[in-house]
Amino acid sequence: MSAAEAAVKFVTETPEKEITRVKEWINTEEYKEKNFERTALVVNPAHACQPLGAQMVATGFEGALPFIHGSQGCASYFRSTFSRHYREPSAATCDAMTEDGAVFGGQNNLFEGLENAYALYKPTMIPVFTTCMPEVIGDDLNAYIKNAKKKELIPADLPTPYANTPSFNGTHIHGYDAMLRSILQDLTTDKKIEDKGTGKLNIIPGFDGNVGNLREYKRICELMGIPYTMLADVSDVFDSGCDGEYKLYPGGTKIEDAAESINGKATVSMMKYSTLNTMKFINCEYSGAKEVLSMPFGVKKTDEMLLKLSELFGKPIPEQLKKERALAVDAMTDAHQYLHGLKFAVVGDPDYLLGIVSFLLEMGAHPWHVLCSRATKKFKKEMDALLESSPFGEGCTCYINKDLWHMRSLLATDPVAGIIGDTHAKFAARDAKIPLFRIGFPIIDRVNLHRSPVVGYTGAINMLSMIANKFLDIKDETCEDQWFEMMR
Amino acid sequence: MAERKPIKGITIESTEKLIAETLAEMPEKAQKKRAPHLGANEPSASPCAVKSNKKVVPGIMSQRGCAYAGAKGVVWGPIRDMIHISHGPVGCGVYSWGTRRNLMQGIPGVTSFPMDFTSDFQERDIVYGGDLKLEKLIREADELFPLNKGMSVLSECPVGLIGDDINSTARKMEKELDKLVVPCNCEGFRGVSQSLGHHISNDSIRDHIIGKFKFKEEAGPYDIALIGDYNIGGDVWAAKPILEEIGLTVKSVWTGDGEVEKIGATHSVKLNLIHCYRSMNYMCKVMEEKWNIPWLEYNFFGPTKIEESLRAIGEMFDDKIKKNVEKVIKKYKPEMKSVVDQYKPRLDGKTAMLFVGGLRPRHTIGAYEDLGIQITGAGYEFAHQDDYDRTAPEMAKGTLIYDDVSEFELEKFVEELKPDLVGSGIKEKYVFQKAGIPFRQMHSWDYSGPYHGYEGFKIFARDIDMAINSPTWDLVKSPF
Structure with missing residues (x-):
């Protein structure tokens, strides 16, 4: 037998005993400790990369065609992700950089890409953002785009804001922030007119995969009689009707409204952490009041939002909203017994987490494990303060920069009744034999949840129904016959 | 094989006219680049006149993915007992996690790893x-997932650009762990699709x-x-029983619900027997050259092709297998006939257009x-x-052939x-x-399937009927 032949190993079968041992071991405290010790490996992260967020913003303006400078595979991944979540088309184009781009830079790709994209898809704006590749090789987007206009490949007056959105920095919420800031900066240049306000409210929804939320904000403004412009309004783009005609640009914030937004009466961001830099820019440049609100999950945060809007515009809270508040509170008092005292795990983006935790505390539930897979200490401090503000937050822990495999260990060693998060949490939920309540992004295994708001008083009722009824379903499906009852 | 009858209203001229009109709306340079990729079918022409495997034209909204997608998503991801490491920034791994529907047996996190590392x-x-970092994470992964049978290291764009040497790290760790650690330099910017x-994965x-490895x-x-x-x-679970x-x-x-040691043996x-010729012909050719193993393309979509394929497979073996083939074909015939009888009356004469990966259209x-x-x-x-x-021979004369079609063109x-x-x-x-046009996803079977084999055809027929004849379209x- 030669040495090479000797090196050939037999195909092995893992012994059943060994499988059983490991299967049990991964649920232990010992495993959890080892799991939390890792520093290099990330398993099942609960966040995506910057350009995804940039594409969401770029999609939210009327006639805008998101343009990805970099590898074509990235573009396909972003488009697929949005199409799976919304079950809608997700138009975006890309300049398909390959090896030669890596060597010579991506200017030629950008030139050709801009020219073709403009000719074929006739956009009103081409927001450009980057993938890893041009960021690593150091492409100068500013110069490239200027050169493209100089060469008359695209009209000189076509808005072409750009954002650097490397995936090795931040997450999708930071890409959202960078692209939005850049678009607003571009569109509002020289548009400021002192003392001539539009009287309108600018609303920035933040990275929110729930178009129902965006519509709820708009409905509230309408009820209050507040004229508004929603910036990066993806609601009609990522939730358009089927009427026999495909429209490449079915909606979004009008370019002129976005340009005028600099003269607004007030600007509010509904998400602090996905608009940090945008709000810095707005604070310096925009007219009127600027406010960063907490996402209006549950009653108290919705109250806060309404009071703020009322204060900013000197408008009273309309009867309709007072009635809706009472309905939400009615639903919550009626159903409190189904959530009170239950422990929950929550995973998601920072602003969503703050909102969901606030709602759970209002219901008398414990947001036991709160996990954000990429966040700052500032966020943790804010979350800790929120948990400390309620007796129901006692014993609850916020974990930052941990992933869903960490979450699995938490669920195995310190069980909870249910987990709230996006579809990616379904594996952890299944292993822990607890239900997953799908609130977040992306939701790629259920229909229509993205259409049903989770913010505002309406959203509170929706969340409550989803959670309470699921527990009741489980009871009906799993209880023994003698405990099966007509009423619950 | 007899040439297909022409389809009413479709001629070489009508198709060429359509192509010309479509191209006319593009900038000149793009027209020139795209024109060779579009054509009217000439069933007997060899080679097919349509050009392929060329760079994406920037800006046209191609549907293509990248080398990493072909490596991680297609070839490696389905090997169930290996840990597949998406080496680089977070995005690629997240987007390709669970989005291909390559189902696998095993206990997730224990004996199988349908996860994102x-x-x-x-x-x-x-x-x-x-x-x-890679070295460290391989150690951490092996400690936390001790029953893994090996790891693949799939590099993303930045890894190649900054000049990391995953090959030497993999070599070192393979020795240290005494387990397979396979480097795959599949950065997304490599190649055209x-x-x-x-x-690259075949080469790895x-x-x-x-x-x-060898079987006991x-x-x-x-x-x-x-x-x-x-x-x-x-699909594998519907195809394998027929062969057995x-x-x-x-x-x-290779590699659906695959086990790496068996692949190695x-x-x-x-x-x-090769199903997806595009993605794995390379290794068939390697095994043919090195070990004299013949290979045969087969097609288990629909009873006609299943029968054709089974007979061709039978030809590679002795009379015992040939007899079995006839027995199996006979056994499933009534069932297949009843499927066709049920659905064909509602679908006969309908037309479909396909644009998928590297195999399924034909x-x-x-x-x-x-x-x-x-x-x-x-x-x-791709x-x-x-x-x-x-x-070309599978399509009627004059039908439209399009390579790397852009959204605009399609x-x-x-x-x-x-x-x-x-x-x-x-x-x-x-x-x-x-x-208002009925549609089925043909990469993922639109969250249905299997579509392979006799079992699969029943589901395929039901799904296609459901798509075309859903009353929702009337609304x-x-x-x-």
């Missing part, structure tokens, strides 16, 4: 390099896996391997035709010349040809559904 590169990793990722299997049991005369079936929606029923022993599957089989044609549906246009995201050469083509069904991917799906046109 990543080094989640940060700025400091770009600046200082990620080799040490997913296709290069397949090729050649260099690091095949021939490294003696090789048998009916040992075969299934190559290029990724078990989408359970005709008396063959499936020793390994495949060189002892008597025949390689392979599924037979299944559509079993149901009476004619294919008026077909094309591939096929090569040999794929198109295999497609929309125009569909608008003009008005098919009753479009079969393509998630990015295309809602564009056509908004226009699209509003009365006001």
Whole structure:
């Protein structure tokens, strides 16, 4: 037998005993400790990369065609992700950089890409953002785009804001922030007119995969009689009707409204952490009041939002909203017994987490494990303060920069009744034999949840129904016959 | 094979006119680049006149993915007992986690790993390099997932650009752990599509896996391997039983629900049956050259092609298998006839246009035709010349062939040809559904499946009927 032949190993079968041992071991405290010790490996992260967020913003303006400078595979991944979540088309184009781009830079790709994209898809704006590749090789987007206009490949007056959105920095919420800031900066240049306000409210929804939320904000403004412009309004783009005609640009914030937004009466961001830099820019440049609100999950945060809007515009809270508040509170008092005292795990983006935790505390539930897979200490401090503000937050822990495999260990060693998060949490939920309540992004295994708001008083009722009824379903499906009852 | 009858209203001239009109709306340079990729089918022409495997034209909204997608998503991801590390920033691993439907057995996190393992590169990793991090994470992964049978390291764009050496890290860790650690330099910027990722992955299997293992049991005369079936929606589980029923022993599957050691021992089989020619022909050729293993393309979509394929497989073996083949064909005939009887009356004379990966457009044609549906246009995201050469004879004269079709082009083509069904991917799906055109995702079987084999045809027929004849389409046109 030669040495090479000797090196050939037999195909092995893992012994059943060994499988059983490991299967049990991964649920232990010992495993959890080892799991939390890792520093290099990330398993099942609960966040995506910057350009995804940039594409969401770029999609939210009327006639805008998101343009990805970099590898074509990235573009396909972003488009697929949005199409799976919304079950809608997700138009975006890309300049398909390959090896030669890596060597010579991506200017030629950008030139050709801009020219073709403009000719074929006739956009009103081409927001450009980057993938890893041009960021690593150091492409100068500013110069490239200027050169493209100089060469008359695209009209000189076509808005072409750009954002650097490397995936090795931040997450999708930071890409959202960078692209939005850049678009607003571009569109509002020289548009400021002192003392001539539009009287309108600018609303920035933040990275929110729930178009129902965006519509709820708009409905509230309408009820209050507040004229508004929603910036990066993806609601009609990522939730358009089927009427026999495909429209490449079915909606979004009008370019002129976005340009005028600099003269607004007030600007509010509904998400602090996905608009940090945008709000810095707005604070310096925009007219009127600027406010960063907490996402209006549950009653108290919705109250806060309404009071703020009322204060900013000197408008009273309309009867309709007072009635809706009472309905939400009615639903919550009626159903409190189904959530009170239950422990929950929550995973998601920072602003969503703050909102969901606030709602759970209002219901008398414990947001036991709160996990954000990429966040700052500032966020943790804010979350800790929120948990400390309620007796129901006692014993609850916020974990930052941990992933869903960490979450699995938490669920195995310190069980909870249910987990709230996006579809990616379904594996952890299944292993822990607890239900997953799908609130977040992306939701790629259920229909229509993205259409049903989770913010505002309406959203509170929706969340409550989803959670309470699921527990009741489980009871009906799993209880023994003698405990099966007509009423619950 | 007899040439297909021409399809009413479709001639070489009408198709060429449509192509010319579509191209006319593009800038000159793009026209010139795209023109060779579009053509009217000439069934007997060899080679097929349509050009392929060229760079994406920037800005045209291509549907293509990248080499990493071809490596991680297609070839490696389905191997169930390995840990597949998406080495680089977080995105690629997240987007490709669970989004291909390559189902697998095993206990997730214990004996199978349908998960996302990543080094989640940060700025400091770009600046200082990620080799040490990789080393560390491989150790951590092995400690936390001790029953893994090996790891693959799939590099993302930045890894190649900053000059990391995953090959030496993999070598070092393979020695340290005494387990397979396979490097795969599949950065997304390499090549023009997913296709290069397949090729690079095949090469990695050649260099690091095949021939490294042997089965404990003696090789048998009916040992075969299934190559290029990724078990989408359970396809392998529908195909394998048929092959076993005709008396063959499936020793390994590449790579759907696959086990890496069995893949590494495949060189002892008597025949390689290849399903997805595009992504795995390379390794079939390697095994043929090195170990004299013949390979045969087969097609298990729809009863006509299943029968054809089973007989061709039988020809590779003795009379016992040939007899079994006839027995199996006879056994399933009534069942298949009842499926056709149920659905064909509702589908006969309908037309469909297909745009999928590197295999399915041509392979599924037979299944559509079993149901009476004619294919008026077909094309591939990442096929090569040999794929198109295999497609031309399967399509009627004058039908439309499109390579790496852009959204702009496909929309125009569909608008003009008005098919009753479009079969393509998630990015295309809602564009056509908004226009009121029935659609099925043909990469993921639209969350259904399997579509392979006798079991699969029942589901395929049901799904296609459901798509075309859903009463929901009647609601699209509003009365006001």
